[in-house]
Amino acid sequence: MTTRTGLKTMLCQLDALSDDQRVRLMGLAREVSFRAGARLFEERRAADRFWIVRTGSVVLDLHVPGRRAAVIETLGPGDLVGWSWLFPPRNWHLGAEAQSPVRAWEFDAEAVRRLCREDPKLGYALVLAVAEVIGHRLECARTRLLDLYGPYGSGLPR
Amino acid sequence: MTTAPASSVPVPYRVTWRRREATDTVTMKIRPVGRPLPEFRPGQFAMLYAFGVGEIPVSVSGLPVGENALVHTVRAVGAVSRALCGLGVGDTVGVRGPYGTGWDLETALGRDVLVIAGGIGLAPLRPLVLRMLAEPGRHGRISVLIGARTPSDLLYRLQARAWRTAARVAVTVDRPEAGWQGDVGVVTRLLPRVRWTPADTTAFVCGPEPMIHATARDLVRAGVPPHRVHVSLERNMRCGEGNCGHCQLGPLLLCRDGPVTGWDRADPLLAVKEL
Numbered sequence: 308m309t310t311r312t313g314l315k316t317m318l319c320q321l322d323a324l325s326d327d328q329r330v331r332l333m334g335l336a337r338e339v340s341f342r343a344g345a346r347l348f349e350e351r352r353a354a355d356r357f358w359i360v361r362t363g364s365v366v367l368d369l370h371v372p373g374r375r376a377a378v379i380e381t382l383g384p385g386d387l388v389g390w391s392w393l394f395p396p397r398n399w400h401l402g403a404e405a406q407s408p409v410r411a412w413e414f415d416a417e418a419v420r421r422l423c424r425e426d427p428k429l430g431y432a433l434v435l436a437v438a439e440v441i442g443h444r445l446e447c448a449r450t451r452l453l454d455l456y457g458p459y460g461s462g463l464p465r
Numbered sequence: 466m467t468t469a470p471a472s473s474v475p476v477p478y479r480v481t482w483r484r485r486e487a488t489d490t491v492t493m494k495i496r497p498v499g500r501p502l503p504e505f506r507p508g509q510f511a512m513l514y515a516f517g518v519g520e521i522p523v524s525v526s527g528l529p530v531g532e533n534a535l536v537h538t539v540r541a542v543g544a545v546s547r548a549l550c551g552l553g554v555g556d557t558v559g560v561r562g563p564y565g566t567g568w569d570l571e572t573a574l575g576r577d578v579l580v581i582a583g584g585i586g587l588a589p590l591r592p593l594v595l596r597m598l599a600e601p602g603r604h605g606r607i608s609v610l611i612g613a614r615t616p617s618d619l620l621y622r623l624q625a626r627a628w629r630t631a632a633r634v635a636v637t638v639d640r641p642e643a644g645w646q647g648d649v650g651v652v653t654r655l656l657p658r659v660r661w662t663p664a665d666t667t668a669f670v671c672g673p674e675p676m677i678h679a680t681a682r683d684l685v686r687a688g689v690p691p692h693r694v695h696v697s698l699e700r701n702m703r704c705g706e707g708n709c710g711h712c713q714l715g716p717l718l719l720c721r722d723g724p725v726t727g728w729d730r731a732d733p734l735l736a737v738k739e740l
Contacts, residue, residue, distance in 0.1 A: 381637070381650055453675045454639070
């Protein structure tokens with residue numbers, strides 16, 4: 308599935324891979340599904356897998372002491388769920404939960420890292436793709452730090 | 466009934482209906498006490514005068530068909546807007562206008578349309594959406610993307626639900642409340658959720674300036690021509706007629722040359738510090 312907009316879903320990023328590279332990467336994927344409310348991963352646990360969402364939505368959340376976990380972001384079709392598997396210490400920074408029934412491609416992180424070591428060109432392309440997703444999420448997070456939609460969302464009056 | 470020319474002097478209008486949209490936001494319909502002002506277009510604004518308190522620019526959030534009435538949505542953030550939000554049915558408000566350029570719907574004919582709103586920015590876009598939905602077949606796919614701080618801050622909830630019959634409507638919030646099952650995150654995260662063809666899309670964007678920046682940036686990256694990204698900018702407007710210079714942004718006087726302008730014009734100006 309590809310979006311028609313060229314925006315920053317992981318699937319769009321994978322378009323940058325050659326056909327051969329994409330076939331080899333997707334050869335490591337297995338189709339999985341999650342019921343609504345299922346936890347995909349928890350903060351601080353080992354990041355040994357990642358997913359690309361096919362249908363449904365996944366929320367990322369952050370533990371808040373004494374309260375319900377705070378939902379940080381919603382991910383949808385085409386989005387990459389999880390990038391902590393790529394960089395040490397390879398522990399999840401956030402938690403993730405299926406908001407609705409989700410179908411996704413699941414990748415074993417160690418197998419993908421091994422593939423990247425064996426084929427540095429593929430590895431480089433994949434790291435670039437993940438980095439672009441991370442960069443875009445960083446942009447979004449920084450923008451949200453401005454308390455965007457509040458009455459003084461543009462900052463204090465000058 | 467004849468209309469008065471655009472006036473520098475506030476014309477009395479009376480509040481005939483009001484609804485609380487959120488804890489700090491009110492929508493009200495006002496009708497002229499005497500001669501009405503000239504017809505407003507979607508995206509234009511009026512200077513609303515709360516008698517004895519002061520005057521602020523407020524875009525029209527509705528243009529009832531066949532009525533000499535204006536609809537405005539006001540969020541209470543200062544003394545004047547608080548006073549306007551406190552008006553009840555039967556109270557009088559001073560109105561000057563119409564001012565500003567308004568949304569250029571002609572550039573959207575036959576094209577996919579993205580209406581992207583952040584917070585109270587949905588108010589100036591509402592008459593545009595209503596106009597498009599009233600003219601089916603003149604545009605391609607219409608998508609309305611709405612970002613709000615919390616679910617309780619969402620404007621026009623019931624009406625936005627009705628828009629779904631003819632448009633794709635997607636909503637995201639910054640901070641979800643208990644029971645919220647929708648999206649969380651910036652409004653641009655909704656862009657991949659709707660179907661649109663970037664090279665053949667016209668976008669109308671209104672909200673806080675950082676949101677406009679982020680949205681325009683993503684739209685242009687995706688391939689929308691900058692001149693077809695229409696943004697409504699907010700500045701401190703006083704006279705509304707291009708005389709006082711309070712709302713100057715480089716060569717533009719936004720009350721006269723804006724508040725709606727193309728991103729091709731706005732982007733370089735907004736990049737200049739202290740302009």
